[in-house]
Amino acid sequence: MEMESLGDTKWDVVIEGTGLQHSLLALALSRSDKKILHVDGNPYYGAAEAAFSLQEVDEWIERLGRATNPTPFQNANLWKATADAESDETSKLSFSRAYTLTLSPQIIYTTSKLLSYLVSSKVYKQLEFQAVGNWWIYGADGSSLTRLPNGREDIFQDKNIDNRSKRGLMKFLKFVVDYENQSEVWEAHGENSLYSFLSSQFRLPDHLQMVISALALPLESPEKSTVNWALPRIARHLASIGRLGPGFGAVVPKWGGGAEIAQVACRAGAVGGGVYVLDCGMTDVKTVDEAEDQPVRIALSNGENVGTKLYIQNKKVEGDSSVKAVSRIVAVISSSLSSIFRSSVEGAPLAAVSVVVFPPKTLQVKNDVQENPVYIMVHSNETGECPAGQCVLYATTLHNKNSKAILELALATFSQSVEEKPSLLYSLYYEQKESKSSSLDVSFDDQILARVEEQWKEVIGQSGGDEASQFMQFEERKGMNADDEDDEGY
Numbered sequence: 043m044e045m046e047s048l049g050d051t052k053w054d055v056v057i058e059g060t061g062l063q064h065s066l067l068a069l070a071l072s073r074s075d076k077k078i079l080h081v082d083g084n085p086y087y088g089a090a091e092a093a094f095s096l097q098e099v100d101e102w103i104e105r106l107g108r109a110t111n112p113t114p115f116q117n118a119n120l121w122k123a124t125a126d127a128e129s130d131e132t133s134k135l136s137f138s139r140a141y142t143l144t145l146s147p148q149i150i151y152t153t154s155k156l157l158s159y160l161v162s163s164k165v166y167k168q169l170e171f172q173a174v175g176n177w178w179i180y181g182a183d184g185s186s187l188t189r190l191p192n193g194r195e196d197i198f199q200d201k202n203i204d205n206r207s208k209r210g211l212m213k214f215l216k217f218v219v220d221y222e223n224q225s226e227v228w229e230a231h232g233e234n235s236l237y238s239f240l241s242s243q244f245r246l247p248d249h250l251q252m253v254i255s256a257l258a259l260p261l262e263s264p265e266k267s268t269v270n271w272a273l274p275r276i277a278r279h280l281a282s283i284g285r286l287g288p289g290f291g292a293v294v295p296k297w298g299g300g301a302e303i304a305q306v307a308c309r310a311g312a313v314g315g316g317v318y319v320l321d322c323g324m325t326d327v328k329t330v331d332e333a334e335d336q337p338v339r340i341a342l343s344n345g346e347n348v349g350t351k352l353y354i355q356n357k358k359v360e361g362d363s364s365v366k367a368v369s370r371i372v373a374v375i376s377s378s379l380s381s382i383f384r385s386s387v388e389g390a391p392l393a394a395v396s397v398v399v400f401p402p403k404t405l406q407v408k409n410d411v412q413e414n415p416v417y418i419m420v421h422s423n424e425t426g427e428c429p430a431g432q433c434v435l436y437a438t439t440l441h442n443k444n445s446k447a448i449l450e451l452a453l454a455t456f457s458q459s460v461e462e463k464p465s466l467l468y469s470l471y472y473e474q475k476e477s478k479s480s481s482l483d484v485s486f487d488d489q490i491l492a493r494v495e496e497q498w499k500e501v502i503g504q505s506g507g508d509e510a511s512q513f514m515q516f517e518e519r520k521g522m523n524a525d526d527e528d529d530e531g532y
Contacts, residue, residue, distance in 0.1 A: 048317070048346045053079045055501050056340055056348060058324060059356030060308055061089030062300045063479045063490050067354065069163055069307035070498040072314030073516050079348060080308065080316055083323030087305050089356070090114045090480040091146045093298030093427075097138040099470060114480065115145070118472035123465070132431030133376045135467050142427045143372050143470070144299040147419045147436035149174045149292040149395065150486040151278055152285040157293070159491065159514040160303070168306045172425055174292035175385060175393030179256055180459065181404035182249045187459045189386065190253060190399070203250070210244045214254065217244075219280055221273045232270040239269045256399040256415070259484055261368065261440050263402045263414055289390025292485070296394075297426040300486075319344070327353060354497055357478035366476045369445035373435040373453055374428060377464035382420055394424035400452050407447040414440040416452040417484050432467070438484055441473050 054076035057064050065087075068080055086092050094102055103118045125134050150156055150171075160166040177190035183202050191200055191211075203211065217224060231239045236255055240246040246254065255264035258275040282291030295302040312318055319342075326341040336349030382396045400416035419436040421427050427434045435456070437449045449471070457464050474482060481487040495513050 048079065048319070048342070049348050051077060051079070051317075051348070052336060053077050053348060053350040055079075055352045055354060056081065056338070056350040057354045058082070059089050059479060060084075060087045060304055060318075060320075061356070061479050062091045062304050062307075063494055064089075064354065064356065065304035065307035065311075066159075066491070066494045067497050067501075068311030068316055069165060070494060070514055071501060072163075072310045072316065074314075074502060076501060078311065078314075078316040079319070079350070080311060081319045081322045081324075081342065083321070083343065085321040087308055087320070088145075088298075088301040089304075090474070090477065091144070091300035091304055093142045093144040093301035095138045096135070096141050096143075096468075099143060112475075114475050114477055116473050116475075118470065120471075121469040123467045132378075132429070133465065133467075135374065136429045136432075140429045141374065141434075142298040142301075143434060144301055144427070144436070145370075145472075146300055146474070146480065147370075147372075147421075147438070148300055148481075148484060148486050149294055149397070149419070151282040151292045152290075153278055153282045154486055155488050155491050156303075156486055163310070163514045163516050164518060165306050165310050168309070169302060170296040171293040172296055172394035173287070173290040173391045174294060174395040174397065175290040175387075175390060176383060176396040177256075178382070178396065178398045179253060180398065180400045180455065182253055182401070187398065187456070190256060206245070207247055207250055210246050211250060211254075214240065214244045214246065215280065218273060218277050221277055228269055228273060233268055235265055236267045236269055236272040237265055252401045256401060259417065260415060261366075261438075261482065261484075265402075287389075287391060289385050289387030290393060292395075294395050294421075294425060296424075324355075327355070352501055354501075366482060367441040367473050368438050368482045369441045369449055369471070369473050371435075371437040371446075371449045371453060372468075372470040373437065373466060374468035375433050375435060375457065375464040376431070376467055377433060377460075377462040378422060378431050379420060379433050379460060379462055379464065381461040383422055392424070394422050396420045398456060400455075405448055405451050405455065407444050407451055410444050412439075412444075412448050413442065416448060418452060418456055419484065433464070438482075446471055 055078050057068060057080045060080065060082040071078055082089065103120060106115055106118050122135065160169065178187045179190050180187050182188055217227060221228060237251045240251045240254055254276065255267060257279040258267060258272040260267045279291060308318060323343040324340055325343050328339050329337055330339055331337065336351060338350045338353045340348050340353060342348065383393045385392065398418040398420060402413055402415060403411050405412040416437060416439045421434040423430045423432060435453060437453055439445050439449060476482050481490065498513055
């Protein structure tokens, strides 16, 4: 369809933004026979979940510098090591497209509904997933990296845990996997802190409270994590381990994480007849007579005007300081970090991602002690995000005045704590604000799927027909085999 004809089409829905949430909506609508226009003011897919080559990172920083409206991202700055012609290839940056760096690194637990929807909608064939294994914690037994115990075997083999604590830990693990049927144990403590609950009900010492709370992946200090909030997340972590194979409980899509899912979902939307226009934002949106067939009128930044029955907007990021924000560093280092990915579980696949947790109060910058956890997602070259012999480190913590220095210290401390002692080749720092259509969480939030389903129902209404009667449940396309799907893009 030519650009000139956009205004002549009677659109059923116009979707703004190709972030993960709105891309999944496009996927859900891809068999609905609705006329869908999907636009994005950015010249790339993925919005807050985008993934970039090194050159694209440079261009993104330039665009941020020119932005006049609030965006989810701010204060981006970049550091690159000076190239040494004598160095071996792993000790210097490779060419731009050897890297795919994601803006919103997230793991996907194997119990997440997202995985089952990617299967039932048939787009999983266009994705390749890598295992997230080997969880590490810094400072639980002093100033070193230790593995987080993932189950009974790990606990029994851990010589740093005394027998009394092992009994308490085993009792807690047995409880939490079935906590929903044991409300008498925890409901009265629901609004209490997880720390006080672990201490009073299971007699767990401070360092084991720290270990257990790390499994919930809180952004705030675990002391602020309530029992109501933490138990489902800890149970999710434990229930996910072994679900798709031994030794791991989460996955990431290869080639750029959430950006890759967004691309595949948008491709499905295009194959279903949706029209995509990048680098095209909204300049004005107004509702005319609601009795009209196209009650919403939208002026696009390319000069066109379109009418639609329904407009799904990209919720604007608030400019005020009350909105939750994280600080992130994306770093490239000169080692494959084999010691971090080495599995301790027989038969487990080699992990492509490992998670490192720095609990609060394990780092100190000048006189300020770290308030909130720091998470480092360590990605090997198996993720397709960097060349062999290098790793990408994604460091995240809640934003405050010291968070950049805290992240830099966490990365330096991590590098000194591993066998390989890698050097830093590249460091991108930025801050990201929360928005209605993207999450700051370091694990995929299934609530996004609930919002997608709500929007899908709003678009489908009562006239979806058999093809669209079930959310994300699609038959194989007739006459298409796997090779055809690669050619067609879906």
